[in-house]
Amino acid sequence: MKTATRSHSEADFYRQDIPKMLRPSRPAPLATLLWALGILTCGTLLGIASAYLVIERDRPLQTVRIGAWEMDPTAGTEEADPYSIAIHSRGASVPLASGEGQALIARTDSSGRLLDPSCTYILSGETPAARLWTLTSTDRRGRLAETIAGRTHLSSRALLRRQDGSFEITASPRPASGNWLPLASRPQDMDGLMFKLRLYDAPVTTGAALSNAAMPVISRRSCP
Amino acid sequence: MTLSTRMSLALGLLAVLMLAAIVHILVIFSIPGSVTHTAFSDAAAFGPDSRFNVLPDILPGREPLPDLDPAMSHAVCRFHLDEGPVRFTATIPAPFWSMGLFDASGQTIYSLNNRTAGSDTLSLLLLSPSQLSILRQNPPEDLDDLIVIETEQTEGLALLRAYLSHPVQKSELRSALNSAQCAQMDPRNQTGN
Incomplete structure (x- = not known):
């Protein structure tokens, strides 16, 4: 007569022939608690840090890029993405509404290098049709800086153009001939560089119409 | 059930x-509701509500509100719709001017510029849906010249931007911005002015 080998779950704790997956686990409350706490801390920290980074980088989701220039055509409207809303309300800034115009910003030159406030840049070409536009130099957070000339902007109304309507602007801390956009007189104190082009009363303010528009090319001429 | 180390790590x-x-x-969705200062609250520092207050020049380090164009002259008005419709009127001697109406959270209600306004003078009436039904029964005489905008919001910020083409015109432009109106209309007596 054979003895039936029956499995006893209480006694089968250390049976090696059962796959590991099916073996009952011994309770380890401390390890479980530590594990859960670790997950909770890491997850919360990662979530807050990623949200902070996205807001600090100041880049909404639905940006349209034209060369080095980017814009957020839905800023301040009901279609604005949550990042755009969060960025604008945190900065307490009033966006340029679609009936007023469209703002474009450049943080890099046309070859993709980050703009440097101590360098000299040439902006050449043309802009999309607009009744008026202004070009402003700011730091990477949009703040103005003192310049030698006392102004930080250039306007389409006071611009020297070539016969075909295209233009060339020299952006430099030192005076330049032709169209000069003054940069900060003390570039070492400046936190990055950003160009902001505001097109006022532009007939094309939707992203699709602007994405194949001609925008000025930004090229780096010299750096000290 | 026991998981392998790799499985539990994953x-x-x-x-x-x-x-x-x-x-x-x-976090992203809670930011708009939890910011301590907004453009609407900051604008209270420039003068009383329900009138256009001309902002100081936009100079490095002394920008009245962030992200404004230094080529422009600005005036802001905080309006409240709960006591009646608000009427905006302005005559601005500038080649370009525009006005944006924003709610307290910074969302655009309406915006226009001097070309889309259709004339050199701005004349716009902002009202709530219930005030619009009163207006329909008792329309003001100059309704044809008015741009009428309906909004659910009860308060907000109007920002008037005017292009300063030459420094000589600065005082003229500032006085035009200063005399721009952003006044409350009596909802029961819209014809009487």
């Missing part, structure tokens, strides 16, 4: 990532 990582995603979304 599950833990997944839990961390999902929790991070939830926290990230919560």
Whole structure:
């Protein structure tokens, strides 16, 4: 007569022939608690840090890029993405509404290098049709800086153009001939560089119409 | 059930990532409601409500509000719709001017510029849906010249931007901005002015 080998779950704790997956686990409350706490801390920290980074980088989701220039055509409207809303309300800034115009910003030159406030840049070409536009130099957070000339902007109304309507602007801390956009007189104190082009009363303010528009090319001429 | 070390690490990582995603979304959505100062609250520093207050020049380090164009002259008005419709009138001697109406959270209600306004003078009436039904029964005489905008918001900010083409015109432009109106209309007596 054979003895039936029956499995006893209480006694089968250390049976090696059962796959590991099916073996009952011994309770380890401390390890479980530590594990859960670790997950909770890491997850919360990662979530807050990623949200902070996205807001600090100041880049909404639905940006349209034209060369080095980017814009957020839905800023301040009901279609604005949550990042755009969060960025604008945190900065307490009033966006340029679609009936007023469209703002474009450049943080890099046309070859993709980050703009440097101590360098000299040439902006050449043309802009999309607009009744008026202004070009402003700011730091990477949009703040103005003192310049030698006392102004930080250039306007389409006071611009020297070539016969075909295209233009060339020299952006430099030192005076330049032709169209000069003054940069900060003390570039070492400046936190990055950003160009902001505001097109006022532009007939094309939707992203699709602007994405194949001609925008000025930004090229780096010299750096000290 | 016992998980292998690799399996429990993978599950833990997944839990961390999902929790991070939830926290990230919560933080992003909570920012607009939790900011301590908005453009609407900051604009109170420039003068009384329900009138256009001309902002000081936009100079480095002394920008009245962030992200304004230094080529422009600005005036802001905080309006409240709960005591009646608000009428905006302005005559601005500038080649370009525009006005944006924003709610207290910074969302655009309406915007226009001097070309889309159709004439050199701005004349716009902002009202709530209930005030619009009163207006329909008792329309003002100059309704044809008015741009009428309906909004659910009860308060907000109007920002008038005017292009300063030459420094000589600065005082003229500032006085035009200063005399721009952003006054409350009596809802029961819209014809009487």
